[in-house]
Amino acid sequence: MPDAQTLTLISPEIALAVFGMLILIIDLIGRERTRGVLPGVTLLGFVLAFAATMYIWGSNASILAGMYSVDLFSLFFKILASITGVVIVLVSIDYLRGRSTQQGEFFALFTFAVLAMMMMASSASLLMIYLSIEFLSYTSYLLTGFLREDKKSNEASIKYFLYGAITSAVMLYGLSLLYGVSGSLNLADIAAAFSNTVDPSIHALALVATALVLAGLGFKISLVPFHQWAPDAYEGAPTPVTAFLSVGPKAVGFAILIRVALTALPIYKESWIPLLTVISIITMTLGNLVALRQTNIKRLLAYSSIAQAGYMLIGLVGVNLSGNSPFEGLNGVLIYLFAYLFTNLGAFICVIAIENATGAVNIEDYNGLVHRAPFVAALFILFFLSLAGIPPTAGFIGKFFVFGAALREGFLTLAAIGVINSIISVFYYFSVVRAAFFLEAKDKTPIHVAPLVTAVLTVSAAMVFLIAVYPQPLLNLAAWSMGIWGVVK
């Protein structure tokens, strides 16, 4: 039986697990009317998880036989996960109405998905990594296929599942190799084992294993060439789930990638940096180029989010934790993720707002949007500017830090390719702006946006703007979080 301190340290996870069960029970025994409380219960779960995260803020403990690490780095991602949870629930309420009667299952699955995110953030052993990734994957597959009557939703789920099954098998093979050559499941012990050995064949195997593990993580983060599932899954999934997929799994995928790279494989930095550089370049370039040709807004945002993962990777390539510069690379990734969270969720909520009222998800349906829903149209600009990294928006701060890290470490070409990509991205982001502001609408009836959705949109937009105007708290947060790798300050 774990002691009280351990229980305290995993209290956010416990809260979510309990609430997930609770939702299922209420759904099972409750009547039609009592089911109306489900979104509220779900929200309460996330708020409690957030509060618990705040309560244990500052902890730095390795618990459960070293499998689970509760440190500031993991807590950063738990904050991110709770925020994602709250936002998605708030915008799901209107979306699900009339589309699905199984609300209880949706909210329960979603709570478990966020729980899986939190577990990924804390995973410190190969076993835990694999289990938590699978946990998130399975809840995601179900959520993607949640609209049972909708063929596209089903197709998306199957594709997502098949792709996920293959990459997870590949990753499992990689994990087992890592265990085989190092003799340990614990990330820190693996690093020690590698630095103590002089056998070249061990090092060679370790590199093969790293590449294989990268396949599994690349799938979660949607890095090229493991990205093919993303556009189809994004298009078919219920839009709130799409919004979730575009930020949640991506963020915690990065958490594990960073943990594996910096805790388990720091001595192979020379090897994984070139690999990640190449992946970063092809990810952002391919994502942006293919996005140019999209006509469906969800697919466009899917390719855009692939490209965004490429930018984030620049931060990891430029990692340098010497502590005497604001551009440490790792903080760039964290700042970028936080900015991206509000930006991308915001963009998707705009899509949801329009889809709720009209069912339309094609860019041509956005023609004349400014006359039909001026507030949503205006916020679209803000979120797109942020995705493109143009100030004064949060996305600019994120890009500033990842490009800064690349320049500090001398990756001039990578930084140049990054900024060229952000120019390309403006072209397709503004194709939506063009439709919304300059083209004539076929149907001119005003679009009614639910007050709750408007409220969430306003908060997201305010955050996107606020992070740009007053970024210091976020910069501090990122600096503390990466402090677990021994950064000065």
Next chain:
Amino acid sequence: MVPWLSLLVALPVIGSVIVLLIPKGQDSDKWIKWFSVIWSLVPLVIASYLWFWLFNPNGNGMQFQEAYMWIESLNVRYHVGIDGLSMPLVWLTTLLTVLSLYYSSYTIHERVREFFFMFLLLETGMLGVFVSLDFFLFYVFWEVGLVPMYFLIAIWGHAEDRPQYSAIKFFLYTLAGSVFMLLAIIALYINTSSATQPGTFDIIELAAKHPFANDMVFASLAFWAIFLAFAIKVPLFPFHTWLPDAHTAAPTAGSVILAGILLKLGTYGFVRVLLPIFPQVFQANATLIAILAAISIVYGALVAMSQTDFKRLIAYSSVNHMGYVILGIAAAVAVGGATLTDRSIALNGAVLQMFNHGVITGALFFIVGMLYERAHTRELKRFGGLGARVPVYGGVLLLASFASLGLPGLAGFVSEFLVFRGAFASLTAISAVAVLGIVFTAAMFLWKVIQNVLLGSFDETKWQHLKDEMAKEGKEVHLTDMSRFEVVTLAALLFLMVLIGVYPSVILNTINTVSVSILSVIKF
């Protein structure tokens, strides 16, 4: 102490928010228009008060400075200040904004709220660039102006000139330059930081620290990255191709601001950033830059001469006129036998030319717009003999054209003369070629503009033909002389052309102080 500059920058954006809040109603368009015009007068009054009362033209260094820590871990400060280089441009920005808004309150009838919102937002962006002394802040303001201008061109542009294409072209070109500037800004920070000291984004400190002093390769990379951003904005040949499209498509007020102020952001950056921070690299490449300037001058004039569209012609003449500015700046740092006096004269000419071009070309775009409002065409061939029919209009066009082609006694002559006077010392051959630009510009204005539009006899049948043609598209052609609001719009600009032409020291004193101080700290 009053935070004058913060007030100046904040007022327009506050106004733009108020514009959004003005309640919808039957008269809301009227309210929005009057509110915006009156509100925009406040920055003009403040700028005038600053320049004519508080500003010390002989003062060294920055005045009205404000500096607060903004982002501590990056050492980014909110640092603003103003000197003889930025003061005239700030004042001109507030003036042209008032005139543009005033003129637009009569000529903009669609999507009024958005128009005035965008325009006020744009003013904040432009003023912000001119007062920023922190490179990070500078960059933020640099980009802030981009979106409003994009919308001004795309929504209120002339439908037949592909406004959406021109707008995104403008946006992407400017962005393409500025993102590389961003990388250079970061590189400057990293280069000035050490294990114990954070780096700096402060433009004044950067100039004092000589970043990349011992590394010509990286210094050149950073220099060219920033150069690209500014050269596209100016625009310097061969980065000018966005300009004719954007100018032609933009609504009149948009063209005025684009030509009057936005192009100056580029040349201002040359003097404020590139000259003090990279004197060696600038000097090493001065000849190349001067050659590009000379090409801009001659090529701009020749292409302008070959235009059949009145507005496009003025747009290309901007390429020519902005070339003089760059030539003057290049001459100020070029290797050669030039004395400090020669260099200061060239730089004075360049800075004065920025101001003059804003006044003159701003006026010319208004004048073209006024004709277009009446005739719905800008084809030079469709006009002729207007001088006799609309004498006031004819007189105004004549004056502005003469000022633009550099007739002595008017503003353009003074600055162009100073540029060449300074440039001949170090860049003799290039200047000799560039002088041809003056000849071509004169020919272009006399032949294409004045002869085609004003002179000759008024051809009734040709005009009737135009009327019939426009009537088919539902547009009414009415050839009336300038109305009162049009005269009011142009009066201040015409006055400035004459004033600076006959008494340039009213502004040159201010400019000269800063030219000498910028150049005297640079080692040659």
